[in-house]
Amino acid sequence: MTGVIKSGYYTKHIAWIQLSNPKKRNALSLSMWKDLPQVIQNLKKDKSLRVLIVKGDGENFSSGGDISEFKTIFSTPNSSRNFNTTINKAFNALVNFPKPTIAMIKGGAIGGGCGLALACDIRMASENSFLAVTPAKLGIVYPYSEIKRLVATVGISTAKDILFSARLIKAEEAEKLRLVNYIFSTRELETKTLEYSELLANNSPNSLLVIKEIVGEIENSKIEANNAMNKKINNAFESIDFQEGYNAFLEKRKAKF
Numbered sequence: 486m487t488g489v490i491k492s493g494y495y496t497k498h499i500a501w502i503q504l505s506n507p508k509k510r511n512a513l514s515l516s517m518w519k520d521l522p523q524v525i526q527n528l529k530k531d532k533s534l535r536v537l538i539v540k541g542d543g544e545n546f547s548s549g550g551d552i553s554e555f556k557t558i559f560s561t562p563n564s565s566r567n568f569n570t571t572i573n574k575a576f577n578a579l580v581n582f583p584k585p586t587i588a589m590i591k592g593g594a595i596g597g598g599c600g601l602a603l604a605c606d607i608r609m610a611s612e613n614s615f616l617a618v619t620p621a622k623l624g625i626v627y628p629y630s631e632i633k634r635l636v637a638t639v640g641i642s643t644a645k646d647i648l649f650s651a652r653l654i655k656a657e658e659a660e661k662l663r664l665v666n667y668i669f670s671t672r673e674l675e676t677k678t679l680e681y682s683e684l685l686a687n688n689s690p691n692s693l694l695v696i697k698e699i700v701g702e703i704e705n706s707k708i709e710a711n712n713a714m715n716k717k718i719n720n721a722f723e724s725i726d727f728q729e730g731y732n733a734f735l736e737k738r739k740a741k742f
């Protein structure tokens with residue numbers, strides 16, 4: 486088992502969750518994906534909490550799934566589907582957190598790491614940060630709800646560009662594409678994120694709660710995939726493309742589809 490989900494408080498009203506696996510650029514192990522909803526649920530019980538910050542440990546936000554576990558996670562179609570269910574629960578737990586959430590992005594936010602950043606309400610990034618959504622490099626399909634969230638964030642054409650190309654997007658471009666809301670120097674990122682969090686925390690808690698609920702209702706029309714779409718997503722784990730993409734990723738070579 487590698488990596489843990491940590492949590493704590495900056496102030497009475499501002500809490501943090503940390504993705505901690507720094508030796509692997511905060512790659513998310515299966516245990517981390519499983520633990521995240523419970524950590525979020527525990528914070529949800531705190532009625533005095535008004536803002537939640539999600540951050541990485543050290544110099545990166547998260548490099549996505551832990552590739553050292555891929556051989557086990559994707560060993561069978563059933564284990565692949567179970568993994569997909571697990572990460573969806575983690576995304577949904579963050580999306581459904583009732584108070585404002587802020588992703589504090591330093592360094593890379595790749596794959597599932599980018600997905601977690603998108604699951605937050607606001608994204609604050611360092612000037613050296615970069616983001617990417619990379620399932621096309623692995624021969625898999627991003628979850629329906631996460632593609633919908635990306636489309637809602639950046640628009641249809643830009644979402645297609647990001648998903649089709651699976652390219653790295655540096656901070657300046659990410660701000661232009663609306664992937665991130667604000668960019669700061671690496672040195673100032675935490676301070677500026679806290680200043681913004683305090684701005685929110687000083688507003689009416691009830692107003693923020695209801696505003697987030699209303700915006701969620703607007704965003705969540707047809708948020709779930711139908712059975713046919715879910716089948717296509719899950720079948721990708723059984724495809725020849727996935728086998729090639731997965732092996733290429735482990736072997737650190739370019740996939741030949």
